[in-house]
Amino acid sequence: MMSGQMLLRSLAALGVAFLLIAPLVPARAQEGQPPLVVFIEDEQLQTSSVLDSGPDGVTRLEQIFQSYGARTRWLTLSDPLPRDTAVIVLVRPLRALPADQLARLWVQLTRGSHLLLAIDPSGLTSARPDRSLAANTDKANSGLSILLDRYYGIRLEDTFLVAPWFTHGSITSQLTTFSYVHAEDFATHPVTEPLVALRLPVLVWGARTLTVEPLGLGSHAAPLLYTLSGYGETNTKVFAATEPAPLEVNLGQDRVGRLLIGALGENTHLDSRVVVFGDSEIVQNGYGLDINSRTQAPLHWGNRLLTERAVAWLLGVPQEEWPGLPEGYTWLAVDGESEDWPENTLELEDPSDTPIARYDIQRVSAFQDNGYLYLRVETAQPPASVVRLTLGIENTFDGITDVTFALDEGQIVAQDSTGMFSLPDGAFAVGDVIEARLPLRVTGEGGLVSAVCLADRRTDPSSAPVDCTGQPPAIVPVARTQAPVETWHAPMPLVTVYSTRAEAVNLRAQPNTDSAVLDVLVNGRTLAAVGRTESGEWIQVQNAEVTGWLAAFVARANVEVQTLPVVAP
């Protein structure tokens, strides 16, 4: 029989053994525990704060993690991170990580933690007064970059993404260095699938480029975001206040071509994943994750979906549970495939009336949401790739076509009483069917689709089409959904609403305060800048829905306003 003393000794030994073994429990969440997400907060690094609900903060990013059931907390890298950390979030370190802090981060990654890193380029001065010093972030040859490269195949580059319209004036502030990048469509990762399908752009504000090596020892990586417009400037003297270096491409030095802005990687030896964005604003409250204060809907669906799905990937959420566009948004890819078409659309039947089956229209479908009119044309056989689609839209119900469109795989052109113009924010695709997307600001709302015709684009446009629908004009039904792309995302001048006095500003029909208010635009909303008044006090802007005028003092343009063409009101 065990004596009391022996029992006590045994219990003590068990206790000691437990204390010794407990710290050896491997990283990652213990069974049944929600995953722990640690946001790095560091005053020296000037990281974006999870305690800051303002535009520079990352409280919305934290909410996304929490929406998957994760526990969140913030810590510095001056202390060891908890062993059960599932994901480490490091957003906007404006200073390079010192060796000891990098070591703490790395220890946790070797234990199987994951990392979400959003990091800006060096040189850019923030717009905020308390961050007047230029960013001096980790360089390509920094420890952080070397570790990411060797273990995940992702390397930081010492570049600053310069869009074609950037000027020395526009790059002095984060707010005027915005441009659109796109989800990688060459080899699409599941994280960006809906962005590719919907051609949803991602808005960045002063980005750096990355290199991505897909295959490596024990690792694989995939690019997420790219841009073809602009170049990666390597000379930080372009930011100099006096005699800045010119914003021009230096071949052999600057990065050109397909520039990567975001990537993810996985190391199978470490069982660790990383997501790297070359721009911190992608995930910050007042930038990429901004919302419409009236509707609470995200302003930039590309940023939102990218972040949500990247977080899901990092947390190991099953792919079938990853979010897409929520209810109330049009989920339709203009890709020539009709599986994603909704029901209750306009259906115009057309009999076989031409021997050329690939041009023989069988059915036309159409609907519109708040931003676009969508059109689908089915032919007797899969349509010819060289097909040209023409259609007319009648808005005034007077039997006269108000605007006509000619679409092929080369361009989309509209013609109305003001003349002929191209539509870079339209879309056209030929596959099993023909699909098209046209902005409502040009088609008009509640219009009638009149003649829909198909022709060979190689023929003279004035010659007769091969086939046309023979039915009278029909009203396009309205789907109570929103287009996910609010703005015109072609590479061109843009403005962002930025008022220090109010949360929202008026979009006017004419360049004066007496004219009708077309819309109320919240801070952070981005539109295309298409012209200005003679004085430059008003900027003509437009998106898929509307064309109007914005007072220049509440707008931040990425170009000198005076370089915009003067447009008659």
Next chain:
Amino acid sequence: MRKRRLLALNACVLIVALTALSIPPRANVAAEKLWQGSSRLGGYQIYFSESLGEASRFDRSAKGLSRLAGLVDLLGADLYTLEWRTGVPADADLLVMAGPANDLTADQVAWLWAYLQNGGRLLLLADPPPTKALPATSGLFQLMWDDMGLRGRNDVIATEGELRPVVPPPAQAARDQPTPTPLPPAEIPALVMNFTTTTINAFHPIATGFEGELAFFGARSLEVDAAPRESQVTPVVYTESSFYGESDIATYQQFQYVEYNIGKDTTRGMLPLVAAMENIASGTRIVLIGDREFATNGGGFETSPPYSGAFLHPGNVRFMLNAIAWLVDAEPVAGEVSFPEPGPTATPTLTPTVTPTPLPSPTPTAGQ
């Protein structure tokens, strides 16, 4: 004839006997003991870092580490050179960094720290300033201090030797002020930085079976927080109490001028020279020695005659072997080995002889 043969036989026996007696008896013992202990480190994978300017295990010169490596090899360990680009291999039982001359890059610190945090073992010899590697307040030592309570200080351990006249360094003129008048020569002590010590913590396993003294050749002091914590740090070797840590060795090297600055220099006393850290939970062990030459061929492993097994400082040799054995969790080695008595040498006598030589290299021994 028979008598003559007997005399010849006796002469032969005498010659053999005399010859046998003339051979140092410990040489046989040493070889035998070394051979017997050869499996003591058998099967252990020991990696040596060399890319940061450490003493090399392939270097047979005074700066090299070939003698230590040879002994460890003789004891059965498998030796490799670390490839930093791939990090420390999973099968590594010990990493030896014998006095990096260049500081670790941030990614190397990260690699090394991850290795240590996951149960790694490290033998680190860290030279004092002016070597720029391993500053006290950043990188690896910052981490070690924060999490383990151990680091090297930015000083050089010294004590005052004989006085001699030295012109003090010129004072810096303030802006727009005339250049100060040069000061007259003053009687300033030379610093003694090469020394031996016998102040050893016999309770630590590294000191098991250890006898004798340890020689140092320009060392940095260690800062040790031995308070109870997960990582337990134990000072193993101290200086005598007359030593302090000179924080401005550059001025001394340039002007031969030195003064003990309270609050700036490390306080005089028994300063830790070697410390051992153990984290039972993670399995991590570190031995930190504040002097690279403690184990180099021309320092602690110097022999006389040159290129023999007769070590001038057998204590250093036994201590290093014991430290490695403890680090890899093997039985102590020191008691198992002995070495021939060294012959006469030109090596400078240690404490308290003044050796105002540039740091950190020891005075080379003639013939090496």
